[in-house]
Amino acid sequence: MKLTTQQIEYVENYIISKDIKWYELQVELTDHMVTSMEEFWEKDPELTFHQVKYYAEDKFGRNGFKVIEEERTQILRKEFRRAQLKMIAEYFKFPKIILGILLGFLAFKASFYFDEPVKFVAILFGLLAVLIIPAFYSFYINRKINGKRFLELNINHGTFTGIFGLMYWVMYFLNSFKESVQSHPILILALCCLWVVGILFLITGIHLQKKTIENVKRQYQLT
Amino acid sequence: MKNSQLYKGSLNTIIMKLLEENGKMYGYEITQKVKIITHGELNITEGALYPALHKLEAEGILDVEIAKVDNRMRKYYKLTESGQKETVNRLAELEDFIRNMQSLVNPKSNLEF
Numbered sequence: 523m524k525l526t527t528q529q530i531e532y533v534e535n536y537i538i539s540k541d542i543k544w545y546e547l548q549v550e551l552t553d554h555m556v557t558s559m560e561e562f563w564e565k566d567p568e569l570t571f572h573q574v575k576y577y578a579e580d581k582f583g584r585n586g587f588k589v590i591e592e593e594r595t596q597i598l599r600k601e602f603r604r605a606q607l608k609m610i611a612e613y614f615k616f617p618k619i620i621l622g623i624l625l626g627f628l629a630f631k632a633s634f635y636f637d638e639p640v641k642f643v644a645i646l647f648g649l650l651a652v653l654i655i656p657a658f659y660s661f662y663i664n665r666k667i668n669g670k671r672f673l674e675l676n677i678n679h680g681t682f683t684g685i686f687g688l689m690y691w692v693m694y695f696l697n698s699f700k701e702s703v704q705s706h707p708i709l710i711l712a713l714c715c716l717w718v719v720g721i722l723f724l725i726t727g728i729h730l731q732k733k734t735i736e737n738v739k740r741q742y743q744l745t
Numbered sequence: 746m747k748n749s750q751l752y753k754g755s756l757n758t759i760i761m762k763l764l765e766e767n768g769k770m771y772g773y774e775i776t777q778k779v780k781i782i783t784h785g786e787l788n789i790t791e792g793a794l795y796p797a798l799h800k801l802e803a804e805g806i807l808d809v810e811i812a813k814v815d816n817r818m819r820k821y822y823k824l825t826e827s828g829q830k831e832t833v834n835r836l837a838e839l840e841d842f843i844r845n846m847q848s849l850v851n852p853k854s855n856l857e858f
Contacts, residue, residue, distance in 0.1 A: 554773045
């Protein structure tokens, strides 16, 4: 026996009420529940709507929907990290590595033109904050596509929090060890290298975000 | 899942094999197909199926396709190009594993060959 549109909507809203806010999971779990309910009803037409719903949900186990969502979050987070590190590793190979070395070297060299290299390093990381604004804006406007929220798109925010974390750590380091940084150019060089790594995280984060948006739009036929 | 520990490591390969044979499938269909093939001996739980599908999708082995069926959206899974190659490798690994297990569990039958 097929479920009516109203009954399907009821199941969908029930899944949403279980705090499943991601569209890809709502679609998957609703379809699974509905198909399973229809099969239970096929076997025993005497059962009520709520009975078949109970039996179908029972197959997911206690807090089953939420457990699936949590596991998906872990999987996507892990895969995003792996893909990002793989992309960054590419920048440490020839010939891309030349670009990184050049950028780090130029930043280091530019610090000589400042009376207080610490201030220069602070400006460098401040620049990273400026660069992150358009990327964060893009993340914000794409957090929903056609009003639908996707877990895959939400995972990308890890890059921004990571970069903000790095900036906070560097500013803290500069404030705490100002004298040491001032008198040891090697520390300036190390911070310039760290800045290059920050830039790489930002570039790869933006690239992966773009790729994920395109992929989600293609898979879910959204414009 | 009966003897779940024995089947656990092979779940991804089972899913990949089914998708290789059937083209595209949705979650519920996979659980039912496995039940039919194994005459009810193997029952893939929802809690095991979806994390496995999501992992394979995240690894780029599976791709997703959405379609409207009976007044609701349905999410189909299918093998990607790299997923098809990976299926061949994983099936070969599984066959090796089964052969080795057979040799260990029943060494006499192996000697007869």
